[in-house]
Amino acid sequence: MRVVGRGQSAGRISRVPEFDFIHWIKQQIKPDARVQIGIGDDLAALKWDAKDLLLAGVDQVLDGVHFDSQFHTPRDIGRKAMNRNLSDCAAMACLPAAALATVALPHGRDLQYARELFLGMQHAADAFGCTLVGGDTGAWPGKLVMTVTILGRSAGIAPVTRGGAKPGDRIYVTGPLGGSILGRHMTFEPRVQLARTLAGEGRITSMIDLSDGLSRDAAHIGRASGAGILIESDRVPIHEDAQALFQKDRVSPLDHALHDGEDYELLFTSGFDFTPDVAVKIGRIVAESGVWIERDGRREPLEPRGWEHQI
DSSP: OBOSSOSGGGTOOTTOOHHHHHHHHHHHOOOOTTEEEOBTBSSOEEOOOTTSOEEEEEEEEEBTTTBOTTTSOHHHHHHHHHHHHHHHHHHTTOEEEEEEEEEEEETTOOHHHHHHHHHHHHHHHHTTTOEEEEEEEEEESSOOEEEEEEEEEOTTSOOOOSSOOOTTOEEEESSOBSOGGGTHHHHOOOOHHHHHHHHHTTOOSEEEEOSSOHHHHHHHHHHHHTSEEEEEGGGSOBOHHHHHHHHHHOOOHHHHHHHOOOOOOEEEEESSOOOTTTOEEEEEEESSOEEEEEETTEEEEOOOOSOOOOO
């Protein structure tokens, strides 16, 4: 982990000796036989099995978008930053191997705050044998921004993409949806092991993690597969948090389940039947493009209304 540039103009962490922080981080990292060169150089070096596929992804979290630093603890923020990327590993049924992280701290944050962010990331990564091998730190007058780059390995199981669904496939979700803003958006557990089990059986045709909302993420599978999505409204599992939100905003629990996002459950398709203790069937893949919902025997278009970043 290094800092770009030197001196105050480079955006040094306010009141934090940067290299003391980096040295502290190095002391927290557990030895990993795959890591030949770790934190401290310009690049890390990992041993990789020539028969294994390397998967890579990157995601960021922004104060005021993915969390509220006035309300959420730095450890919870760090955990979420890592878990979002671990959930992407679950979406493709790969094993997390290593991660790199960047943080742009607001001026005024101290060393203990930075440490807590790291410990949150480390706690999440350790649960899946994932090692932090580098990154970058800095400070600026804006809000907190964190980015994690994840490296995963296929480890004997072919990655599952969004593009393999076929008409007639069933659509499944691994848990109840809606109302995550009441707290689950910070405390979710990535479904890595479940994804590996499902994909290892060779019965999954496509998969995605539900970060932007069922209606929007299902559309991603439909587009990538060149097919349509039909959701049966009475089959969608609704979380009790969606029921609680309904009491506050009078938005129906079903609408919360369809559109809220940040549930981080898996949405997948298969030609096989699964029992409800594994996943809940919520619809099927159809030949007609688009996303559709079936209510009381009538089919109508379902507008994707989940989260979409504006750039």
